[in-house]
Amino acid sequence: MRVFGFRRRPAIFLALLAGATLRVWFIHAFPQIQGDALLYGDIASNWLVHGVYGLSSRNVHGAWSVSPTLIRLPGYPAFLALCFKLFGLDTYRPVLYLQASIDLATCLLIAGFVRRLCSPRAAMIALWLAALCPFTANYVAMPLTETLSIFCVALGFYALACWLDCPGWRTAATLTFAWSYSALLRPDGALLAVVLFLAMVFYGRRSPGLARALRTALVCAAISITPFVAWAWRNATTFHVFQPLAPRTAVDPGEFAAPGFEAWTKTWMADFASTYEIYWNVPGNYADFHALPSRAFDSAAQYRETQRLFAEYNRGHRLTPQMDAGFAALAAQREHAHPWRSRLELPLLRLADMWLRPRVEMLNIELRWWQYGRHRAETRFSFAYGALNLAFLLAAAAGAFWWPRLRGAMLGYLIVRSLLLLTVAAPEPRYTLEAFPILLALAAHAVDLGTRAFSRALFRDGPGRTADGAASAGLASREGLSAGS
Secondary structure (H helix, E strand, C coil), X not given: CCCCCHHHHHXXXXXXXXXXXXXXXXXHHCCCXXXXXXXXXXXXXXXHHCCCCEEEEECCCCCEEEEECCCCCXXXXXXXXXXXXXXXXXXXXXXXXXXXXXXXXXXXXXXXHHHHHCCHHHHHHHHHHHHHCHHHHHHHHCXXXXXXXXXXXXXXXXXHHHHHHCCCHHHHHHHHHXXXXXXXXXXXXXXXXHHHXXXXXXXXXXXXXXXXXXXXXXXXXXXXXXXXXXXXXXXXXXXXXXXXCCCCCCCXXXXXXXXXXXXXXXXXXXXXXXXXXXXXXXXXXXXXXXXCCHHHCCCHHHHHHHHHHHHHHHCCCCCCXXXXXXXXXXXXXXXXXXXXXXXXXXXXXXXXXXXXXXXXXXXXXXXXXXXXXXXXXXXXXXXXXXXXXXXXXXXXXXXXXXXXXXXXXXXXXXXXXXXXXXXXXXXXXXXXXXXXXXXXXHHHHHHHHHHHHHHHHHHHHCCCCCHHHXXXXXXXXXXXXXHHC
């Protein structure tokens, strides 16, 4: 991919070197191979070794067995299976280094996208911003879908810009791969397909023309559906259900989904701390009743009932249908008393938490980082991290205000993703990471325009450098050149 001219290659090399150093440091300082990472690895290993897309479990006799599953889409397990085939079964360190390389390629794609929208100068700014962004860089240190999902977003928007500049089937195929693989990684990746499909038709109505743009977009959409037809067929034959993506409840058919507990959490949960301390622990681990915030209770009777349910659950760390019915009753009471709290206020608070919370969940930082008296250095660091995140958001907002090319598609993606996140019961900051290619591109546009305006003001109105003086100096310089010649 030719992003810059030859003269800029040293600067590109330095940016990529800085980005590689940051990512390698995260891999060595904060590797995170646990939780969902091990679940993906288990599926990949069983798929590779046993030919079964499933999870390992012990039966009543202590023997291991593999059961088919559909709780995760096959995009990331396929990536891990390929890595395990190349580097060794359950060998995760090479996976992290490969993710670091993919993330550096994402930086180049963001820069290439900005170059086509703005200028080479803005592209260099975008490259440095992307290379040194710690919020995306630290996720290469965990075998999760985030790094590949971010890559797909960057690749999709870069391919869209290329296709609009020079319509052809090669760039259309790249677009198809980007949005298809994005959806194969996570169900919410399908949002990229929706936005890019509409962008092809809307922006393509001028070049290459509405008819050709619509025809190309429909062909790309038809091709991209193919892997999901195969996945839905597999789920229909294995589980006798229609499931073209992955279930929102993340449970296999026949397993208990605990809808009452999730409905109850939506009536009070507003931040990542509650996700970590309560939501992730049920079922299977101890749930601390005293970690619940005061907004989880509307009355003394609700307090006592919730305490009773927690005590019953903690006796066996198992959520029974009877307990779930108790949580459902609590949820119904709370929603009836405060309908707009559950439907609007708390969803907006969860969305704000995902966008604005300091992104320290992958670092060795206390979960309750804001308790200054307990860990002052970590609180100060978290506030600084939060300020950096806010700076990215404000710069992106400024960049969008100056109306860059393809602004509608970029803002459309941010909006539909935010609307989807309003429905999430358990907020996590990582759910907004897929928006960072857009944020970085818009921020680079803002920084480019801002520095240009500052330079013009400096040279126009600097000390001893008025507009008339500059004109006189230019005239004298031209006259001197003429005399010298």
